[in-house]
Amino acid sequence: MTRPSTYHVKSFGCQMNVYDGERMAELLAAEGMTPAVGADSADLVVLNTCHIREKAAEKVYSDIGRLRREDGSTPMIAVAGCVAQAEGAEIQRRAKEVDIVVGPQAYHRLPELVAKGRAVDTDMPAASKFDALPARRLSGPTAFLTVQEGCDKFCTYCVVPYTRGAEVSRPWNAVLDEAKALVDAGAQEITLLGQNVNAWEGEDEKGRVQGLDGLIRALDRLPGLARIRYTTSHPNDMRQGLIDAHGEIAKLMPFLHLPVQAGSDRILKAMNRSHSVASYLEVIGRVRAARSDIAISGDYIVGFPGESEADFEATLEIVRATGHAQAFSFKYSPRPGTPAATMEDQVAEAVKDERLQRLQALLGEQQFAFNRATIGRTAEVLIERKGKKPGQTIGKSPWLQSVIVEDGPAIGTLATVEIVAAGPNSLTGLLREIRAAA
Ligand code: SAH
Ligand code: SF4
Ligand code: F3S
Numbered sequence: 001m002t003r004p005s006t007y008h009v010k011s012f013g014c015q016m017n018v019y020d021g022e023r024m025a026e027l028l029a030a031e032g033m034t035p036a037v038g039a040d041s042a043d044l045v046v047l048n049t050c051h052i053r054e055k056a057a058e059k060v061y062s063d064i065g066r067l068r069r070e071d072g073s074t075p076m077i078a079v080a081g082c083v084a085q086a087e088g089a090e091i092q093r094r095a096k097e098v099d100i101v102v103g104p105q106a107y108h109r110l111p112e113l114v115a116k117g118r119a120v121d122t123d124m125p126a127a128s129k130f131d132a133l134p135a136r137r138l139s140g141p142t143a144f145l146t147v148q149e150g151c152d153k154f155c156t157y158c159v160v161p162y163t164r165g166a167e168v169s170r171p172w173n174a175v176l177d178e179a180k181a182l183v184d185a186g187a188q189e190i191t192l193l194g195q196n197v198n199a200w201e202g203e204d205e206k207g208r209v210q211g212l213d214g215l216i217r218a219l220d221r222l223p224g225l226a227r228i229r230y231t232t233s234h235p236n237d238m239r240q241g242l243i244d245a246h247g248e249i250a251k252l253m254p255f256l257h258l259p260v261q262a263g264s265d266r267i268l269k270a271m272n273r274s275h276s277v278a279s280y281l282e283v284i285g286r287v288r289a290a291r292s293d294i295a296i297s298g299d300y301i302v303g304f305p306g307e308s309e310a311d312f313e314a315t316l317e318i319v320r321a322t323g324h325a326q327a328f329s330f331k332y333s334p335r336p337g338t339p340a341a342t343m344e345d346q347v348a349e350a351v352k353d354e355r356l357q358r359l360q361a362l363l364g365e366q367q368f369a370f371n372r373a374t375i376g377r378t379a380e381v382l383i384e385r386k387g388k389k390p391g392q393t394i395g396k397s398p399w400l401q402s403v404i405v406e407d408g409p410a411i412g413t414l415a416t417v418e419i420v421a422a423g424p425n426s427l428t429g430l431l432r433e434i435r436a437a438a
Contacts, residue, residue: 004043004076004114006036012059013050015231016164016193017081017104019144021048023133024080024107030134031111039067044076044114049083051159053333057083064095076100076114080107082163086337089120104164105149108132124165130174136181141382141412142396143187147175147215148194153234155261156272156340157304157332160195167195172202172210172218179219188412189227189253189382190219198233198242213241220249226414227382227398231257232299235275238283247290254291255325255400258283259299263318264311267304270343277318284322295325295370295399302359303332303352305343312355319362325370325399329359364424371401371422378432381405383413394426402426409434 007028011021024046025035036042047063050056060083068074078100079091085103092098100113103122108129113119136143150165151158179190192215194200200212208214212230219228228251235258245252260280262268268276287294300315319327331352334341374397381403383395393408395415404426409415417429 005033006042007033007044007046008036008039008042009046009048010039010063011048011081012056013048013052013081014195015144015191016146016149016195017048017050019146019193020081020104020107021046022138022144024048024110026134026137027108027110028114031114039075040069042075044078046078046080046110049079049081051082051086051163051335053330054335055333057086060091061095064097068097076117078102078110078113080104080110082159085122085163086159088122092120105129128168128170130170136178137185139182139185139187141186141384142189142191143182143185144191144193145175145178145182146170146193147212148197148200151195153196153274154272156270156343157301157335157338159335159338162337164195167199169194169200169202172204172215175202175215176218176222179222179225183222183224186412188225188414189229190225192216192219192228192230193232194230195232196234196237197230198237198239211239211241213239213245216242216245216249216252220251226251228252229255229400233258235260235280235283238287240286243283243286243290246287246294253398253400254294255297255398256287256294257297257299258287260318260322261299261301262304262307262311263315264307267307267311267314270306271301271304271340277314280318281321293399296322297400298322298324298327300327300329300359300363301332302329302355303347305332305340305347306345307332307347307355312358315359316362319359319366323370324363324366325401326367327363329356329363331356368422368424370399371424371427374399374401374419374427375422376419378416378418379403379427379429380435381415381417381429383409383411383415385411397427403429405429405431407431 009021009025011017039045049060074097077098080102084101101120105124106121148169150167151161152167204210379397381395383393387394414435416433419429421428
C-alpha cells in the first residue's frame with residue numbers, strides 16, 4: 001500500500017476518546033498528512049472506538065464494512081480506542097480489511113504503524129504517550145484537556161480499568177503548558193478530562209501536593225481563559241477543596257457530572273461502587289451549599305444483575321432527591337471479562353427496557369423543568385457554532401445548556417443573553433451584551 005497522504009479520524013464514546021482523536025489528527029498533520037473532507041475520500045481512516053456497552057463495540061464491525069468503496073477498494077483502516085485495547089489482533093481476524101490496531105496508551109506510535117502498513121500495538125508503555133505528542137496547535141473556543149487517565153475502581157460492570165489501565169495523573173507543568181497552548185490557539189473554555197478527574201493529584205512548581213482544585217486555581221490565573229469545566233468525577237474523590245472551589249472561582253462553571261449509577265445500597269455494593277446512597281446525597285448537599293445554582297448531572301444504569309422492582313424504585317427516588325439538570329441513563333450491558341457479566345439473576349431485556357423508559361421519563365421532566373426555570377434570566381453564553389437558521393448561533397450556558405441565539409454573535413464570542421424560551425433540550429435567547437476578552 002502506498003503511504004497515505006490524507007486522513008480522517010472518527011471518534012466514538014467518551015470525551016477522553018474525542019480528545020485522543022484530536023491528538024491523533026494533530027499527530028498525523030505533524031507528519032505532513034492533510035485532513036480529508038470525510039471518510040469516503042481519506043487514504044487513512046482511524047476508527048477511534050468505545051467498548052463500554054455491547055452496542056458500541058458491535059458498531060465497529062459495521063462501520064468497518066461501510067468503509068468499502070463502490071469499486072471494492074478500502075482505505076487504510078486503523079482501529080484505535082478501547083475496542084482495539086480489548087480485542088487486539090482478534091479485530092484483524094474478524095475484519096481482514098483492518099490494517100492497524102492501536103490502543104489508547106500507544107497511539108503516539110501511529111505514524112510508525114502507518115509506515116509499517118500492517119501492525120497491532122496495544123502496549124501500555126511506562127513512558128507517557130503525552131511526551132511523544134506534538135504541541136497543541138488547533139482549537140475552537142472550547143477545548144478538552146485530558147489530565148488524568150485510567151481507573152482503579154473496578155466497578156463490577158465496567159471495562160474501563162481493563163481498556164485504559166491504572167489511574168495516572170499527568171504532571172502539573174504538562175497540564176499548564178498544554179492549557180497555555182490551547183488558549184494561544186483560541187480556546188476560551190477548557191474542560192479537564194479524566195475517568196476519575198477529581199482524583200487528579202500532582203506537585204506544583206514549589207513541590208506542594210495539589211489536588212484538582214489546585215490545578216483549577218492555577219488555570220484561573222491563566223490570561224485569556226474564561227471558563228473551566230471538568231468531567232467525570234467519582235463521588236468518593238469529591239474532596240472539600242474542590243467543592244469550595246465551586247463557591248470561590250467565578251471561572252469554574254456551575255456544573256457537576258457526578259455519577260451515582262443506582263439508588264439502592266444493595267445494588268451499589270454489588271456494583272462495587274464503594275459509596276452509598278446517603279454518602280452521595282451528603283456530597284450533593286455540600287456541593288449545593290458551596291454553589292446553590294449548580295447543575296447536577298449523572299449516569300444511571302438500570303437492570304444490573306439482581307435489580308428488583310424495589311431496587312429500581314430506589315433509583316427513581318435518588319433521582320428525585322438529587323434533582324438533575326441532565327443525566328445519562330443506560331441499560332446494563334454485560335461486558336466480557338467483567339465480574340457482573342457472570343452474576344446470576346441477569347435481568348430480562350424487556351424489564352430493562354421498561355425501567356429505562358420510566359427513568360428517562362423522570363430525567364426528561366427534570367431537565368425540562370431545569371431549563372424552564374432559566375426563562376427570564378440572563379446568562380453568559382460562549383458561542384460555539386452556527387445554528388440551523390440564518391443568523392442563528394449556538395453556544396452553552398454556564399449550566400451546559402445549549403442556547404440558540406437569534407441574530408447571534410460570531411463563534412468565540414462571550415455574550416450576555418436573555419433567555420426567552422426553553423425546550424426539553426435547548427434554550428432560546430436574545431443578545432443583550434458582548435463581553436470583552438478575559
Ligand atoms: N468513570 C466514570 C464513567 C465511565 S463510563 C464514572 O465512574 O463516573 C460512563 C458510564 O457508562 C458509567 O458511568 C456507567 O453509567 C455506564 N456504563 C459503564 N459500564 C456499563 C455497562 N456495562 N452497561 C451499561 N452502562 C455502563
Ligand atoms: Fe468504570 Fe467505575 Fe472506573 Fe467509572 S469508576 S470508569 S464506572 S470502573
Ligand atoms: Fe468508551 Fe473507552 Fe471511553 S470504553 S467510554 S471510549 S474510556
